[in-house]
Amino acid sequence: MTKLLSMNRRNFLQASAAGVAAGLIGSPAAAQTALTVGFIYVGPKDDYGYNQAHAEGAAVIKKMPGITLVEEENVPETVDVQKTMESMINLDGATLLFPTSFGYFDPHMLAMAAKYPKIQFRHCGGLWQESKNPMNTGSYFGYIGQGQYLNGIAAAYATKSKKIGFVAAKPIPQVVQNINSFLLGARSVDPTITCQVIFTGEWSLAVKEAEATNALVDQGADVITCHVDSPKVVVETAAGRGAFVCGYHANQSALAKDKYLTGAEWAWGNVYTNFIKAAQSGGKLGNFVRGGLKDGFVKMSPLGPAVSAEGRKKFEATLAEIMSGKFSVFKGPIKDNKGNVVVTAGTAFAEDAIELESMGYLVEGVVGSTS
Amino acid sequence: MTVEANDPGLSIASGSGASLRPILEWLARRAEPVAIGLVAILIGLALFSLFILAVGKSPVTLFQLMYTGGFGSWFSIQNSLSRAAPLLLTALCVALPARLGLVIIGAEGAVVLGGVSAAASAMPFVGIVPPIVLFVFMGFAAMVVGGIWIGFAGFLRHYRGVNETISSLLLAYIAIALMNQFVEGLLRDPASLNKPSTKPLPKEYMLGHIPGMDVHWGLVIGVVACILSWVLIEITSFGFAARIAGGNVRAAQIQGLPVGKLIVGFTAIAGGFAGLAGMIEVAAVQGSANASLAAGYGYTGILVAFLARHNPLAIIPVAILLGGIAASGGLIQRRMGLPDATVLVLQGTLFIVILFCETFYGRFKIFNPDLWKRSL
Numbered sequence: 230m231t232k233l234l235s236m237n238r239r240n241f242l243q244a245s246a247a248g249v250a251a252g253l254i255g256s257p258a259a260a261q262t263a264l265t266v267g268f269i270y271v272g273p274k275d276d277y278g279y280n281q282a283h284a285e286g287a288a289v290i291k292k293m294p295g296i297t298l299v300e301e302e303n304v305p306e307t308v309d310v311q312k313t314m315e316s317m318i319n320l321d322g323a324t325l326l327f328p329t330s331f332g333y334f335d336p337h338m339l340a341m342a343a344k345y346p347k348i349q350f351r352h353c354g355g356l357w358q359e360s361k362n363p364m365n366t367g368s369y370f371g372y373i374g375q376g377q378y379l380n381g382i383a384a385a386y387a388t389k390s391k392k393i394g395f396v397a398a399k400p401i402p403q404v405v406q407n408i409n410s411f412l413l414g415a416r417s418v419d420p421t422i423t424c425q426v427i428f429t430g431e432w433s434l435a436v437k438e439a440e441a442t443n444a445l446v447d448q449g450a451d452v453i454t455c456h457v458d459s460p461k462v463v464v465e466t467a468a469g470r471g472a473f474v475c476g477y478h479a480n481q482s483a484l485a486k487d488k489y490l491t492g493a494e495w496a497w498g499n500v501y502t503n504f505i506k507a508a509q510s511g512g513k514l515g516n517f518v519r520g521g522l523k524d525g526f527v528k529m530s531p532l533g534p535a536v537s538a539e540g541r542k543k544f545e546a547t548l549a550e551i552m553s554g555k556f557s558v559f560k561g562p563i564k565d566n567k568g569n570v571v572v573t574a575g576t577a578f579a580e581d582a583i584e585l586e587s588m589g590y591l592v593e594g595v596v597g598s599t600s
Numbered sequence: 601m602t603v604e605a606n607d608p609g610l611s612i613a614s615g616s617g618a619s620l621r622p623i624l625e626w627l628a629r630r631a632e633p634v635a636i637g638l639v640a641i642l643i644g645l646a647l648f649s650l651f652i653l654a655v656g657k658s659p660v661t662l663f664q665l666m667y668t669g670g671f672g673s674w675f676s677i678q679n680s681l682s683r684a685a686p687l688l689l690t691a692l693c694v695a696l697p698a699r700l701g702l703v704i705i706g707a708e709g710a711v712v713l714g715g716v717s718a719a720a721s722a723m724p725f726v727g728i729v730p731p732i733v734l735f736v737f738m739g740f741a742a743m744v745v746g747g748i749w750i751g752f753a754g755f756l757r758h759y760r761g762v763n764e765t766i767s768s769l770l771l772a773y774i775a776i777a778l779m780n781q782f783v784e785g786l787l788r789d790p791a792s793l794n795k796p797s798t799k800p801l802p803k804e805y806m807l808g809h810i811p812g813m814d815v816h817w818g819l820v821i822g823v824v825a826c827i828l829s830w831v832l833i834e835i836t837s838f839g840f841a842a843r844i845a846g847g848n849v850r851a852a853q854i855q856g857l858p859v860g861k862l863i864v865g866f867t868a869i870a871g872g873f874a875g876l877a878g879m880i881e882v883a884a885v886q887g888s889a890n891a892s893l894a895a896g897y898g899y900t901g902i903l904v905a906f907l908a909r910h911n912p913l914a915i916i917p918v919a920i921l922l923g924g925i926a927a928s929g930g931l932i933q934r935r936m937g938l939p940d941a942t943v944l945v946l947q948g949t950l951f952i953v954i955l956f957c958e959t960f961y962g963r964f965k966i967f968n969p970d971l972w973k974r975s976l
Contacts, residue, residue: 301930303940306892308885312679313930319675336887401794
């Protein structure tokens, strides 16, 4: 570890000298390879979830030549994150920053981007808009709903009770879309399946997540998935109760063993590698970067032993269809769980459809309410 | 010891020492908390160094980084001050009731509700009144709501016999649930899709930075609040009565002091300050009320207040010190590869050692004013 430390410090000195030059990213004269990159996480880097997925992506670019990686975990969405960004810029010489939590975007990252116009900021999850946001900022995200659709297919073949469960943090569009995708995937196999959803109200609240998981299993759900920052508690609780599990954010198969069917994972390593390559070659970083399974932004955990041969076949066929780019998760007619038609017959939303970004309804078959 | 010191036979005043005597007495009294506090911090740092050695890192590097990150440059100092600003007010929320012998740990609740009420009260007036008037509205609304929240814990304590520590903590959870309910429902800006928030304040209605500094006005408000609180406790008769009630409730009641009013009054003022911290978070940092308000300032404030021994003036340096530790925490993570929890270990070690060193008060003769009375 001491050796590692001295390496970091030496690299740091080199990189901070080079960082001054790299500050002019985009200008042809600054085609330097040395680059200091800062990553900021809202929770611990080893949370088996949202933050771990980003930290794994950061670990990929750390191995690239000329890259000095600086990371900070557990940074709240307050003035703290603004100061962390400034500290990385001023003290570490970082010229490309990835503040990875949704709440870092507005006002924190935007304030720093205005203050440091030569530094590049790329944010996970936000909706960068050319009319409103400066050009040294941008946002990237993945269409992970496709992964939850595939989770749903695996769940449909595993469930005996025809009831599956979803532990959700907050009733916001990104989460609601995952819940709907999970059930639509399951219903593509068996239209009698229902999905009970419980919202915990917080991104990270272990006690409530455990309670919610237990409540779902008590009500007969035998496959559980979730959308919270750290799925660890949900996965362990569900597997401990004998339910099957579909993962989210990162690979949780080590926590559920045989009970793990598959999981929708981020593949940030690819996304970050692309950003770094662009930055090092003096190219454009892109301000609005989106992609799904096909683009390598999202990946599926390897199928677990509990997935039947039949399930594997359907899973792989659907995956191939998604990879071909011709697949829509939200294909009309779809009704919400109050009986209103939300997607008319004949309408099929592509994964980048703007309508999906503001989804507020739960589809028919989801037991639960967003308010 | 006291008997010995009061022995008139030992107290010999000489002509030349007579003028120095009051100064030395005053110094002896004031030096005690400073000296014990500093020694406690040194012991804490020494113990923490052992911990750092145990995980195979260099304490020297660590302390150098702490200095660089916390206070080593103008940027670092401003970083520390920015982080200290909300702690000044939340520490007062603990320190003021503590002078009455109450342990209030629910400042977080007053912070989040203060933030929500500030944002809500601003909504109808944005664009109608000038910013300064709006800040007064927002601050007033936040202080009233925060005051009611913590004042309620004080009320329950005095009139219903409910333990204020537990009730204030539980009220904090209720407050966070209420905040979520408001910002995700009634007060939600429909444009805030994936992070439910109230409607953001326009730029010109944001509480700006102190001129020449990259620190928002919350720091000044916090320092003024600490000074006012010190005056309240040390100089006014209201504060004197509170200290008596804090020392011995029965004695205060026998004296005819309105203990119930004191408790509710002090807890309400304390909650008002925490509510104000929430208003500043909205007006100076976030621009709107949302879940980021529950960032733990209320809980760090407990640490600050205890380290400052509930002295409002001592809160100022202690908050800046903890702000500096927090500011350098990031640098330690980045340069040394230590986890974020390292800083928590340091905070915890300091907290325990300082509480432990409380037992040293009155043990050292050198700090006894009577010693100086008789030796000169």
